[in-house]
Amino acid sequence: MKDILVKGTIEGVRVYALSTTNLVEKLNRIHKCSPLAIAALGRTVTGALLLAATMKEQECITVQIKGDGPLGTIVAEAQGNFVRGYVQHPEVMLPPKNGKLDVGGGVGQGQILVTRYLAQGEPFTGMCELVNGEIATDLTQYLYQSEQTPASVALGVLVGKDCTVQEAGGYFVQAMPDAKEEVLAQLENNVLTLPYVSELLQAGYTPEDMIKKIGAGLEVNIKESNYLGVKCRCSREKVLHTLAALQDKDLQELSQDAVTEVHCQFCNKSYKFTNTELQVLRDKKST
Numbered sequence: 001m002k003d004i005l006v007k008g009t010i011e012g013v014r015v016y017a018l019s020t021t022n023l024v025e026k027l028n029r030i031h032k033c034s035p036l037a038i039a040a041l042g043r044t045v046t047g048a049l050l051l052a053a054t055m056k057e058q059e060c061i062t063v064q065i066k067g068d069g070p071l072g073t074i075v076a077e078a079q080g081n082f083v084r085g086y087v088q089h090p091e092v093m094l095p096p097k098n099g100k101l102d103v104g105g106g107v108g109q110g111q112i113l114v115t116r117y118l119a120q121g122e123p124f125t126g127m128c129e130l131v132n133g134e135i136a137t138d139l140t141q142y143l144y145q146s147e148q149t150p151a152s153v154a155l156g157v158l159v160g161k162d163c164t165v166q167e168a169g170g171y172f173v174q175a176m177p178d179a180k181e182e183v184l185a186q187l188e189n190n191v192l193t194l195p196y197v198s199e200l201l202q203a204g205y206t207p208e209d210m211i212k213k214i215g216a217g218l219e220v221n222i223k224e225s226n227y228l229g230v231k232c233r234c235s236r237e238k239v240l241h242t243l244a245a246l247q248d249k250d251l252q253e254l255s256q257d258a259v260t261e262v263h264c265q266f267c268n269k270s271y272k273f274t275n276t277e278l279q280v281l282r283d284k285k286s287t
């Protein structure tokens, strides 16, 4: 099954659901993550894709989980149907808690920061304290506290014994201002009795099935669906552009080495520049 995000509405309530198994496994391989690290990163990128789905296609969103736990900072950046992300310490593993990966323990206490890069106007960053470091609850709290949006976010990543991602996905429920009280009550009840996202995916539920399950007993409208993927926006040209913006003394220092290597944290790619190339940049700046 391909990674897909499905948008639906249930009687004045926006419901999005997605499966991200392939893209989370791709990130798992790029960053050589421990099961704990990919569970945390997988939930974060899945959450970022859900938030990006509420924005315009060319707009971009960054979710940063800045906890004091051993995993360090987790960053996800989503634009349209594509995401990239990394976790500062992908090798970290902790003993399980209640038979589950201890994502909250790996993340620790700290803040969640969300930056929206809108098509018009300045980027907007909001912040809120982490609730438990389990990511979904933190995102729900962030939306409520920082953006005054009552919503419910659920995220799940299931990692197999062979350390590969078996299932990943999530859903997002957001009441619109004209939603009726009894619809919200029914939805709340449905969501409360719903199994974990990873269990639903494991049982073969597609994102569309999840939306129908969330809206059981109500009128469900499936609007559209989109394929998802991992894509990094870095390139040799962009890195060169960044180097060109450095101060001359820094460029001079770098050009003392025969080769300067610049590493992209998001995709682990390395770009190499010779001291001759850096000298060209310096010459361009001085003219």
Ligand SMILES: [Zn+2]
Residues within 6 Å of the ligand: 232, 233, 234, 235, 264, 265, 266, 267, 268, 269
């Ligand atoms: Zn990159």
